[in-house]
Amino acid sequence: MLTAILIMTGIALVLGAVLGFASIKFKVEGDPLVDQIDAILPQTQCGQCGFPGCRPYATAIAGGEAEINQCPPGGEEGIRKLADLLGREFKPLSEEHGVEKPKAVAVIDEETCIGCTLCIQACPVDAIVGAAKQMHTIIAADCTGCELCLAPCPVDCISMEPIAETVDTWKWRYPVFTIKQAA
Amino acid sequence: MLRKLFNFHGGVKPATHKEESTLSPIAPVPLPDRLVIPLHQSVGGHPRPLVQPGDRVFKGQRIGAADGSLSSAVHASTSGLVRDVVPAVMPHTSGLTTLSVIIEPDGDDRWGELERVNFRSTPPDELRDFLRDAGIVGLGGAVFPSHLKLKPGKEGALQTLVINGAECEPFITCDDMLMRERAGDMLKGIIAMRHMLQAREVLIGIEDNKPQAIAAVQAAIAASGETGIEAVAIPTRYPAGGAKQLIRVLTGIEVPHGRRSTDFGVQCFNVGTAYSIFEALERGRPLISRIVTVAGNVDAPRNYEVLIGTPMDHVVRLAGARAGTDRYIMGGPMMGARMPAFDVPVVKATNCILVGSPALFPPPPPEMPCIRCGECAKACPADLAPFEMYWHSRAKNFGKAQEYHLFDCIECGCCSFVCPSHIPLVDYFRFSKSEIWAREREKEAADTARDRFEFKNFRQEREKQEKAEKLAAKAAATREKVGADGSAAGAAAASSGTAPAKPSGDDAKRALIEAAMEKARQQKAQVQPKNTDAATPAVQAEIAAIEARRQVSATHPTDAPPDRPPSSGA
Ligand code: SF4
Ligand code: SF4
Ligand code: SF4
Ligand code: SF4
Numbered sequence: 174m175l176t177a178i179l180i181m182t183g184i185a186l187v188l189g190a191v192l193g194f195a196s197i198k199f200k201v202e203g204d205p206l207v208d209q210i211d212a213i214l215p216q217t218q219c220g221q222c223g224f225p226g227c228r229p230y231a232t233a234i235a236g237g238e239a240e241i242n243q244c245p246p247g248g249e250e251g252i253r254k255l256a257d258l259l260g261r262e263f264k265p266l267s268e269e270h271g272v273e274k275p276k277a278v279a280v281i282d283e284e285t286c287i288g289c290t291l292c293i294q295a296c297p298v299d300a301i302v303g304a305a306k307q308m309h310t311i312i313a314a315d316c317t318g319c320e321l322c323l324a325p326c327p328v329d330c331i332s333m334e335p336i337a338e339t340v341d342t343w344k345w346r347y348p349v350f351t352i353k354q355a356a
Numbered sequence: 357m358l359r360k361l362f363n364f365h366g367g368v369k370p371a372t373h374k375e376e377s378t379l380s381p382i383a384p385v386p387l388p389d390r391l392v393i394p395l396h397q398s399v400g401g402h403p404r405p406l407v408q409p410g411d412r413v414f415k416g417q418r419i420g421a422a423d424g425s426l427s428s429a430v431h432a433s434t435s436g437l438v439r440d441v442v443p444a445v446m447p448h449t450s451g452l453t454t455l456s457v458i459i460e461p462d463g464d465d466r467w468g469e470l471e472r473v474n475f476r477s478t479p480p481d482e483l484r485d486f487l488r489d490a491g492i493v494g495l496g497g498a499v500f501p502s503h504l505k506l507k508p509g510k511e512g513a514l515q516t517l518v519i520n521g522a523e524c525e526p527f528i529t530c531d532d533m534l535m536r537e538r539a540g541d542m543l544k545g546i547i548a549m550r551h552m553l554q555a556r557e558v559l560i561g562i563e564d565n566k567p568q569a570i571a572a573v574q575a576a577i578a579a580s581g582e583t584g585i586e587a588v589a590i591p592t593r594y595p596a597g598g599a600k601q602l603i604r605v606l607t608g609i610e611v612p613h614g615r616r617s618t619d620f621g622v623q624c625f626n627v628g629t630a631y632s633i634f635e636a637l638e639r640g641r642p643l644i645s646r647i648v649t650v651a652g653n654v655d656a657p658r659n660y661e662v663l664i665g666t667p668m669d670h671v672v673r674l675a676g677a678r679a680g681t682d683r684y685i686m687g688g689p690m691m692g693a694r695m696p697a698f699d700v701p702v703v704k705a706t707n708c709i710l711v712g713s714p715a716l717f718p719p720p721p722p723e724m725p726c727i728r729c730g731e732c733a734k735a736c737p738a739d740l741a742p743f744e745m746y747w748h749s750r751a752k753n754f755g756k757a758q759e760y761h762l763f764d765c766i767e768c769g770c771c772s773f774v775c776p777s778h779i780p781l782v783d784y785f786r787f788s789k790s791e792i793w794a795r796e797r798e799k800e801a802a803d804t805a806r807d808r809f810e811f812k813n814f815r816q817e818r819e820k821q822e823k824a825e826k827l828a829a830k831a832a833a834t835r836e837k838v839g840a841d842g843s844a845a846g847a848a849a850a851s852s853g854t855a856p857a858k859p860s861g862d863d864a865k866r867a868l869i870e871a872a873m874e875k876a877r878q879q880k881a882q883v884q885p886k887n888t889d890a891a892t893p894a895v896q897a898e899i900a901a902i903e904a905r906r907q908v909s910a911t912h913p914t915d916a917p918p919d920r921p922p923s924s925g926a
Pocket of ligand 2: 281285286287288289290291292293303309325326327328329330331
């Protein structure tokens with residue numbers, strides 16, 4: 174009886190030591206939480222969430238200072254992913270922060286632009302090129318559609334154009350079938 | 357000699373329906389009223405339009421230039437007037453539009469000047485550029501630009517060139533008829549390809565349900581006297597015409613997941629592609645027409661030589677569409693895609709227009725739950741587990757679906773064909789694939805945006821810092837200077853014994869302002885016209901005259917209006 178108990182205790186101690194060692198030696202360097210949240214956010218950098226960019230918002234969520242439903246560009250899907258990641262309840266998008274819109278890019282009316290460079294300073298991703306008193310233009314591929322350049326423009330020559338679907342971006346629909354009622 | 361053939365995994369044997377459309381020879385199609393030629397017809401970049409509305413074009417004139425290396429040119433299929441260059445509905449399930457050139461034929465069908473090349477004396481790079489500009493793409497359905505595949509790997513030579521004449525999909529017979537009628541010319545194209553690839557042997561795989569085509573190709577090979585080219589009859593089983601499947605059957609090589617056949621010394625082309633390469637090299641004709649099978653709900657199924665851009669209903673009318681037609685399918689019943697309209701144009705990818713009706717293709721019975729019978733996995737020629745991929749696609753669990761090699765699925769439809777629960781498996785796989793692509797695009801865009809945002813912040817910080825440093829350095833320099841002056845003045849004052857020994861803060865500031873103003877004055881005085889040193893005496897005299905006028909008008913602005921020279925002589 175005693176030997177049995179001793180043996181079992183011995184085995185338990187050895188295994189415990191092995192496990193303890195393994196947990197130190199093979200520690201997985203996990204993504205810090207802020208990085209994981211930032212990876213879900215759409216990186217539009219629009220500030221609609223109330224923070225100056227996606228990463229500050231991610232930091233605020235991780236610190237428990239912000240709700241997960243404040244990012245309109247991320248939309249419902251983004252909130253769901255955040256809820257999954259953080260183990261929180263899903264909530265609909267908070268209305269005071271905005272509404273989900275189809276993706277768009279900003280376009281400058283080059284005839285009207287006076288070259289004041291204000292939009293360049295507003296663009297969070299440097300997607301506008303131009304110089305003082307020269308016509309400005311937007312690099313569509315880099316524009317995130319944040320709309321931050323719209324307000325500063327003194328001649329209101331920037332407008333948002335929705336991105337049209339092309340064959341390269343078209344998606345097959347989820348298969349749906351009409352279910353007939355049995356007679 | 358009987359060649360040893362191999363087996364591929366899975367496959368099915370649907371009813372072939374091929375006899376009906378092989379009874380009569382390939383027929384020409386009268387010119388339609390209007391050709392709609394989409395500029396984007398191959399895998400890769402979108403060609404740029406080279407014509408404008410109102411231009412007259414020849415048959416075979418290039419109207420779209422290849423955009424980069426992964427792209428292929430597009431040509432006018434007949435002579436006529438360019439009516440417009442606008443987005444038009446394309447032959448794609450989505451019903452979306454794409455930039456197209458609309459040509460009104462003038463009826464002359466006149467060729468422009470045709471340029472031929474001798475493939476034996478032309479360097480391979482030039483040949484590839486020539487084929488790109490001739491718009492040669494794979495005609496088996498994938499429309500991959502052929503010039504990119506005509507490169508003999510790293511070793512400089514290829515082991516086996518496989519020519520795909522299997523044509524395994526039901527209803528389609530365009531390759532069969534091509535081999536029966538044009539085997540000799542097709543073989544010349546194959547010889548050119550073999551030369552470009554330096555291939556040791558050529559195997560032409562043809563399903564054994566096409567004995568006439570096999571005989572015709574064999575006769576052509578015998579007549580040409582070439583060695584190392586063989587037409588091989590392979591067992592009829594769908595999808596023997598898939599590239600990986602055909603390579604497996606003919607050579608026994610199993611191309612693993614995520615590898616390409618060139619890594620194993622094999623390259624595969626369609627018979628139609630070989631024929632169009634012959635046309636381009638030896639006749640100078642770019643790819644402006646192709647053979648199209650019209651079958652299904654029509655009176656006389658047949659093959660037609662159709663100009664690219666011809667509306668589909670124009671061709672179907674010749675075959676006599678029957679009542680009850682409710683859709684056109686481009687391609688066959690297994691892999692084909694439903695067209696959004698009847699008048700979409702025939703493009704390079706159109707091997708068959710399958711005319712459908714509810715009687716011919718009744719709506720599928722309702723989908724039932726998967727019973728995990730494993731039939732789909734047994735039928736899958738890519739050796740996948742369709743029921744697993746289906747399970748995860750249905751749950752939109754795309755990462756898991758990818759783990760089951762979703763992207764190795766060739767969308768052949770064998771799994772849907774055998775599924776006892778009538779699950780449209782391929783629809784789920786297409787859905788999953790396009791969702792995954794979309795997510796990848798989004799993620800890429802987000803990553804770029806994140807980098808650019810971080811860089812902008814970094815840049816702003818850096819600029820702020822640089823500005824501050826510059827200001828600090830400047831301020832320090834001036835302070836030093838003023839300090840030196842001030843101490844000199846202070847010393848002078850101290851020696852006279854009247855002023856305070858130390859300049860007050862006000863004095864220092866005033867001194868700073870004065871120094872700045874003095875500097876500005878000096879700078880103004882220094883502004884001199886440049887580039888006058890090397891001027892000729894005549895030019896210098898002119899400058900002097902202008903200067904004099906300027907002085908006059910500066911002193912008497914009203915006397916000398918700028919449009920009249922000052923009347924110095926008066
Ligand atoms: S609201 Fe705008 S700035 Fe805030 S997380 Fe969403 S995309 Fe980023
Ligand atoms: S803010 Fe408006 S006017 Fe000024 S540079 Fe930008 S687009 Fe031009
Ligand atoms: S054949 Fe159909 S029912 Fe059978 S395992 Fe595959 S998906 Fe499920
Ligand atoms: S469609 Fe894809 S999964 Fe289905 S049998 Fe063909 S290759 Fe396999």
